[in-house]
Amino acid sequence: MSAAPRILVTGASGRLGRLLLPRLLARGAHVRALTRQHALAPAWRDQGVEAAIGDFGDADALRRALDGSTHLFLLSPITPTLATEQIAVIEAAAAAGVRRIVKLSGSHWTLEPPGRSLSGDAHAQIEASLHRSGIAHRVLRPNAWLQVMLARVPAELAAGDVLQAPPGDPQVAFIDARDIADVAVEALYESTAESGDASAPWVLTGAEAVGYREIARIAARITGRPIAAVPLSAQAQRERIAQAPSPYIAEVHAQFARLIGAGEAAGTTDTVTQVLGRPPRTVAAYLDELLAPKTAP
């Protein structure tokens, strides 16, 4: 790539987007980040990120945000408007002359075969719109993120030596969100000539599938405590899912729980290693960061 790319990052203040910003700056990109939160602009400016204030639903704000951008990283949260909002961003990107788009999609097993989850079907609709756009692109389909699925482990272990596991102890090839961000940078910098079959998504997973009994064993080794994984009853899992912020999200989470329980999230790929030239971060390394006693500096 000759001149430094001018990249608009959407979802920039979220779990993944905030990992992407420093990585793109370190690569020398010009980074603009879309947010609805005016308060983020000063700190971003200090880091070298230009804030574009706006909402996916505001066509003028999208036009301003995309003006002069050569690249787009497309991410938004799971909501009933996921597909309409992201398709509007793709159309605005085409009008602005954006040359390359990297889309953060759903986990592979939520999209295929069609009809298995509301969010997977929405992501599939967006992927189809991206293919139709004619803009060079790469779709990333990451598996379940460690930072989402296991973030509650420290709080659970603060309350006792019990880790709450989904019914049936399903195996999951969790991926570290930092690996997704590392891959996203490479996907943004991929040249169209290198990218080959752009219709093939990059399916991103950890190197191995791990169950909650194994997670409890790792946590026990790190903490020196007798930690056990105790499966939730199906009823307790339903009650947990019902606490979701909306009935729509509860339905999506119930669909994910069914698919994960059926072992659908256990498959692995070597895409992270192929793209980054190193293996994915491991569950054990992540748990070590969360749980190992910290020594004073």
Ligand SMILES: NC(=O)c1ccc[n+]([C@@H]2O[C@H](COP(=O)([O-])OP(=O)(O)OC[C@H]3O[C@@H](n4cnc5c(N)ncnc54)[C@H](OP(=O)(O)O)[C@@H]3O)[C@@H](O)[C@H]2O)c1
């Ligand atoms: N978690 C997993 O295991 C997993 C696995 C596979 C795929 N995914 C995909 O990951 C995505 C979620 O990523 P995440 O967890 O990083 O998101 P997140 O932390 O929920 O962050 C959401 C971001 O979207 C922005 N946003 C929300 N509504 C907006 C609007 N109307 N206009 C403009 N910006 C808006 C927010 O920006 P402001 O608040 O700053 O405006 C924020 O930066 C979903 O598409 C999901 O399908 C997740």
